[in-house]
Amino acid sequence: MVERGCEAAYFGETFAESRAKFLLAVAQAGGVATSYVHPDEVGPDGGTLSIDVGVFGAAGARRAFMILSGTHGGEGYAGSAAQIAFIRSGALDTLAHDVRVVLVHGLNPYGFAHWTRTTEHNVDLNRNFMDFSQPLPRNPGYLEVHPFLCPDEWSEEALAAAQRGMDKWIAEHGHQAWIQTIMKGQYEQPSGLNYGGDTREWSNLTLETIVGTSLAGVEKLAFIDWHTGLGDWGEPFFLCFSEKDSSAWARACDWWGRARIETTIGFAGARRPTYNGLVLKGVEAWTAPAEMVGAVVEFGTLPLQQSLDQLRIDRWLKFGNTPDDPQRLADMRRGTRDGFTPPDREWRRRIIGHAGEIQLQGLEGLTAW
Ligand SMILES: [Zn+2]
Numbered sequence: 498m499v500e501r502g503c504e505a506a507y508f509g510e511t512f513a514e515s516r517a518k519f520l521l522a523v524a525q526a527g528g529v530a531t532s533y534v535h536p537d538e539v540g541p542d543g544g545t546l547s548i549d550v551g552v553f554g555a556a557g558a559r560r561a562f563m564i565l566s567g568t569h570g571g572e573g574y575a576g577s578a579a580q581i582a583f584i585r586s587g588a589l590d591t592l593a594h595d596v597r598v599v600l601v602h603g604l605n606p607y608g609f610a611h612w613t614r615t616t617e618h619n620v621d622l623n624r625n626f627m628d629f630s631q632p633l634p635r636n637p638g639y640l641e642v643h644p645f646l647c648p649d650e651w652s653e654e655a656l657a658a659a660q661r662g663m664d665k666w667i668a669e670h671g672h673q674a675w676i677q678t679i680m681k682g683q684y685e686q687p688s689g690l691n692y693g694g695d696t697r698e699w700s701n702l703t704l705e706t707i708v709g710t711s712l713a714g715v716e717k718l719a720f721i722d723w724h725t726g727l728g729d730w731g732e733p734f735f736l737c738f739s740e741k742d743s744s745a746w747a748r749a750c751d752w753w754g755r756a757r758i759e760t761t762i763g764f765a766g767a768r769r770p771t772y773n774g775l776v777l778k779g780v781e782a783w784t785a786p787a788e789m790v791g792a793v794v795e796f797g798t799l800p801l802q803q804s805l806d807q808l809r810i811d812r813w814l815k816f817g818n819t820p821d822d823p824q825r826l827a828d829m830r831r832g833t834r835d836g837f838t839p840p841d842r843e844w845r846r847r848i849i850g851h852a853g854e855i856q857l858q859g860l861e862g863l864t865a866w
Pocket residue numbers: 569572724725726
C-alpha cells in the first residue's frame with residue numbers, strides 16, 4: 498500500500514479519478530461544469546472520456562483566465578492537480594466583477610486515460626492547431642532521423658545501431674538542428690514522434706467550441722497550458738510565445754518574473770525550437786483581437802535525453818509492439834508513466850506549491866490589468 502499524503506488530495510492515479518476530483522472541486526466551489534464526451538473513444542477501464550470545463554465568475558466578463566491540462570495526455574495528472582489546487586485555494590471564490598476563470602480539464606482525454614502523449618490518432622495535439630487547407634510545413638530532417646528515433650525493434654542491438662545513426666546525424670548537422678528537427682513538429686510520418694496530423698483532432702474542434710462559449714467578448718486573456726517534461730526536476734519552466742518586445746511579453750515578466758520568462762534552460766544548451774501548431778496559437782487566433790498574456794508552463798521531470806527515450810518507448814508500445822518478457826513490458830510502461838507524472842511525493846508537493854503561486858500571480862495580474 499502506497500502511503501498517501503496531502504498531494505493525494507489533488508493527484509488522481511487514473512483519468513477517472515482525476516476527473517472526479519476536478520468535478521467535485523468545481524461543484525463544491527460553486528463553479529459551472531460542462532462536459533464534452535468523446536464520441537468514439539473510452540478509457541482503459543471502458544469508462545467515459547471527456548473534456549470537462551469549470552467556469553467561475555461573471556458571464557460576459559471582459560477579462561478571463563483560461564488554464565488547460567492534459568494537452569499531452571499523460572502529462573495531465575499534474576495539470577489536473579494544479580487546477581484542483583487553484584479551486585481549493587479559495588482564490589476563485591471572490592473574483593472581481595468582470596473577471597472569469599475557465600479551467601479546461603483533460604484536453605486530450607484519450608492520452609490522459611491511456612497514459613500516452615498523443616491522441617487516439619498518434620497526433621501530438623500541441624502541433625495540431627494548423628490551417629490544414631494550406632500546404633503544411635515540411636520537415637525533411639525528421640524523415641532522415643525517424644528510423645533512428647523509432648526503430649522497429651527495441652533490443653540492445655537495434656538501439657545501439659539507432660544511437661550510432663543519431664550521433665552521426667548530430668555530428669553532421671549540429672545539436673541546434675537536432676533539437677529543432679525533432680521538436681518543431683512534422684506532418685509527413687503518421688507513426689512518428691511529434692506528428693501534427695492531417696486534420697483537426699476532436700480535441701481541437703471541441704476547444705474551439707469551448708472558447709466560443711466561455712470566452713465570447715473577452716478583451717483581455719490570461720492563459721496557461723500546463724505540461725511536464727522540460728526543465729529542472731519539480732521546477733516550473735516557462736515557454737512564453739509572445740513577441741519579445743511586445744506588451745504581452747512585458748506583462749508576463751511583470752506577473753511571473755523576468756527570470757522565469759526569459760530563461761534559456763530546458764533544451765540542453767540549444768535555443769528554443771520554433772514550434773508549429775501550438776494550442777496556444779489556436780486560442781489566440783479564436784479570441785482575436787483580444788490581447789493574450791500567457792505561456793506553456795512545464796514542470797521538469799527527467800533530463801532531456803531520458804525524456805525523449807521515454808517518448809520513443811511510449812510510441813513503440815503504441816504501435817502494437819510488446820516485449821516477450823511481461824516484466825520488461827511492465828517496466829517499460831512504468832517508465833513512461835513516471836516520465837509523464839513522477840509518483841515521487843516531493844515532486845508532487847512541489848508542483849502543487851509552484852502551480853498555486855503561478856496561477857495566483859496570473860489571476861492578480863489579470864485583475865490589475
Ligand atoms: Zn507537453
